[in-house]
Amino acid sequence: MKKSQALLISLVFTILFVGCSYVSTNNVFFEETTRQVYSGNYSGAINSVIKAKEEVYKLKDRVMYYLDLGMLYHYNGQYELSNQTLTQAERAIEELYTKSVSKAALSMLLNDNAMDYGGEEYEDIYLNFFKALNYINLDKTEDAFVEIRRLNGKLDVLEDKYATLSSKMNSSKDAKIEVKSVKNKFYNSAMARYLSILLYRNSDDWDDVRIDKGKFDSAWETQPEVYNFAKPSLEASLDRDAEGRLNLFCFAGKSPEKRSRTWWIRTWNDYIFIGASKEQLSGDKVTNYFDMIYWKDVTSNLFFKFQIPVMQSRASEIEKIRVIVDGKQYKTALLESFDNVAESTFELKKNLIYLKTIIRTVSKGLLTKQGKDKIDQQVGNELMSSLLNLGADLAVSATEQADLRISHYFPKLAHIAEIHLPAGDHTLEVEYLNIYGNVVYNDNRGTVRIAGDKLNLVESFCLQ
Amino acid sequence: MRKVINLAALTLIILIMSSCASQNTQVTRLSNDEVPDLSGRWNANDSRDVSQQMIMSMLSSAWLSNFRSEEERVPRIILGNIENRSDEHIETGLFVKDIEREITNSGKAKFVSSKDERKEIREERHNQQSYASDETVKALANEAAADFMLIGSIKSLRDVIDNQQVITYQVDLELINIETNEKVWLETMPKNKMIYRKKVKF
Numbered sequence: 001m002k003k004s005q006a007l008l009i010s011l012v013f014t015i016l017f018v019g020c021s022y023v024s025t026n027n028v029f030f031e032e033t034t035r036q037v038y039s040g041n042y043s044g045a046i047n048s049v050i051k052a053k054e055e056v057y058k059l060k061d062r063v064m065y066y067l068d069l070g071m072l073y074h075y076n077g078q079y080e081l082s083n084q085t086l087t088q089a090e091r092a093i094e095e096l097y098t099k100s101v102s103k104a105a106l107s108m109l110l111n112d113n114a115m116d117y118g119g120e121e122y123e124d125i126y127l128n129f130f131k132a133l134n135y136i137n138l139d140k141t142e143d144a145f146v147e148i149r150r151l152n153g154k155l156d157v158l159e160d161k162y163a164t165l166s167s168k169m170n171s172s173k174d175a176k177i178e179v180k181s182v183k184n185k186f187y188n189s190a191m192a193r194y195l196s197i198l199l200y201r202n203s204d205d206w207d208d209v210r211i212d213k214g215k216f217d218s219a220w221e222t223q224p225e226v227y228n229f230a231k232p233s234l235e236a237s238l239d240r241d242a243e244g245r246l247n248l249f250c251f252a253g254k255s256p257e258k259r260s261r262t263w264w265i266r267t268w269n270d271y272i273f274i275g276a277s278k279e280q281l282s283g284d285k286v287t288n289y290f291d292m293i294y295w296k297d298v299t300s301n302l303f304f305k306f307q308i309p310v311m312q313s314r315a316s317e318i319e320k321i322r323v324i325v326d327g328k329q330y331k332t333a334l335l336e337s338f339d340n341v342a343e344s345t346f347e348l349k350k351n352l353i354y355l356k357t358i359i360r361t362v363s364k365g366l367l368t369k370q371g372k373d374k375i376d377q378q379v380g381n382e383l384m385s386s387l388l389n390l391g392a393d394l395a396v397s398a399t400e401q402a403d404l405r406i407s408h409y410f411p412k413l414a415h416i417a418e419i420h421l422p423a424g425d426h427t428l429e430v431e432y433l434n435i436y437g438n439v440v441y442n443d444n445r446g447t448v449r450i451a452g453d454k455l456n457l458v459e460s461f462c463l464q
Numbered sequence: 465m466r467k468v469i470n471l472a473a474l475t476l477i478i479l480i481m482s483s484c485a486s487q488n489t490q491v492t493r494l495s496n497d498e499v500p501d502l503s504g505r506w507n508a509n510d511s512r513d514v515s516q517q518m519i520m521s522m523l524s525s526a527w528l529s530n531f532r533s534e535e536e537r538v539p540r541i542i543l544g545n546i547e548n549r550s551d552e553h554i555e556t557g558l559f560v561k562d563i564e565r566e567i568t569n570s571g572k573a574k575f576v577s578s579k580d581e582r583k584e585i586r587e588e589r590h591n592q593q594s595y596a597s598d599e600t601v602k603a604l605a606n607e608a609a610a611d612f613m614l615i616g617s618i619k620s621l622r623d624v625i626d627n628q629q630v631i632t633y634q635v636d637l638e639l640i641n642i643e644t645n646e647k648v649w650l651e652t653m654p655k656n657k658m659i660y661r662k663k664v665k666f
Binding site (some may be wrong): 091097102104149150161 | 547551552622624625626
């Protein structure tokens with residue numbers, strides 16, 4: 001009994017001491033920066049993020065801060081700064097492999113928001129891709145290759161990472177539930193292979209082009225859930241005789257966010273009340289299930305709240321992208337879905353998050369029940385007793401929040417195009433069209449110079 | 465009541481430890497041979513180790529004595545590209561500069577300036593033609609051509625499981641006779657590192 005009272009005191013005390021950021025994820029700030037990114041005001045978004053460093057991004061959220069800032073610097077063409085910031089993100093992710101016992105203990109009392117955010121797997125993978133693009137823009141091809149190798153290295157160890165963790169949890173003598181390890185469905189990025197092909201081709205290394213083309217093809221053959229769209233033709237890219245080549249990477253939409261799913265169970269006077277709610281992308285919570293089950297002599301006054309994070313794709317206005325060079329239209333082809341990769345890699349650790357949530361919420365619920373029983377015995381007044389019980393349930397409910405942290409400015413889709421042109425100056429526009437074929441955004445790049453003997457890579461973004 | 469106090473005290477300790485991390489900065493000066501390995505990445509120790517072993521190999525190899533007996537002078541070497549084919553951003557210039565310095569100081573071979581360095585020197589020589597006195601001006605077209613070019617690469621192979629990883633760096637250097645394209649010296653220097661990462665900290 002005293003343990004349960006202590007838990008209640010500890011919960012209230014902890015919330016007061018550590019503040020809300022340790023209990024829940026703050027997503028309100030990102031609405032404004034998202035509007036700035038929508039309108040292409042990347043420097044405005046950079047300033048907002050830097051200003052919010054102390055207020056919104058705490059020390060425990062540093063990975064998210066560096067990822068957000070690094071990506072915005074990239075979109076804004078500040079490649080050196082983007083590399084420095086994304087490197088800080090990568091180093092912080094590496095450091096956070098070593099878990100803090102004190103923060104893990106705090107997270108068992110509160111929730112995962114109390115822990116340092118170690119980044120999603122897809123963020124750790126793609127930060128190297130954007131660093132590679134930064135290096136290409138800085139004319140440092142060798143360093144771009146280093147990033148592609150790092151990316152491929154991370155993919156090589158991805159499955160082992162979670163399989164080992166699950167197996168260790170299952171082999172523990174205290175294990176009550178078996179954690180199913182999920183088969184990794186993403187171990188070969190077509191986008192990284194494509195960039196390798198371009199770099200090898202640029203250094204006239206056609207044997208390595210051939211090897212990476214094979215791996216590019218196998219991405220579709222072996223990962224149908226991640227590459228569930230048509231494979232782009234690389235015929236133009238493999239043509240050895242082109243005089244000048246314009247290679248375009250067009251990034252559209254925004255990567256997924258996490259939203260919560262909540263279930264709660266309350267018992268009262270021979271009834272079990274069950275409710276479920278779903279958080280929309282807007283942040284609104286919609287109750288999508290409620291039931292009341294008669295259950296004679298069920299233990300009364302139990303309350304459990306489970307809240308888990310789910311990956312939720314963000315809708316994009318962009319349906320199609322077309323490129324116009326010297327007035328002539330060209331199609332782009334979808335190369336990578338960041339959504340699919342984020343979803344697939346999140347699956348690897350989902351079971352571990354859910355198991356931890358269940359253990360924590362059941363422990364809290366049972367201990368709170370003991371505390372509430374004691375309150376009932378000690379407080380004679382029924383109204384007062386009910387209010388105190390409600391207060392206890394609210395305290396538990398307030399601390400049981402899903403960790404919804406995730407970076408905000410990776411794109412949703414990557415499209416490519418390769419256009420063969422004579423060396424010299426050409427006009428370039430990239431049009432982003434909606435489902436009705438209307439132009440949502442026109443990225444007019446004016447005149448671009450195509451060199452005959454080097455990689456002419458142009459990036460275009462529309463994160464709407 | 466004691467349990468209540470114990471649990472509350474535990475909570476307080478956790479909170480203090482998790483929110484009050486020390487931010488103090490301390491600086492300790494280190495001598496060149498006591499650079500610690502912090503992250504496991506390629507560092508000054510690796511660069512020094514590799515360059516020392518490469519110098520030993522290069523200077524004790526037959527190509528040097530063969531050249532000296534045939535040409536009766538020390539060979540001139542130029543640095544080519546040392547390609548970084550690893551998964552780390554390695555400053556290859558660091559250990560190549562070590563090799564260049566040690567060999568030049570040994571007097572057994574000479575390094576001629578690289579392509580970039582030459583550009584600056586040539587510019588200076590051209591300027592001298594206009595602005596320097598006749599007694600001190602340096603002649604054009606009097607450069608000493610290199611006999612050999614040093615090229616190479618650094619590759620890395622990483623094997624990771626759980627909190628352990630083994631990194632194998634392989635440094636390959638080749639000395640090529642510029643006139644004949646013959647490779648007169650080749651050396652491969654593997655360097656293995658085992659890295660453990662702590663799983664937990666307080």
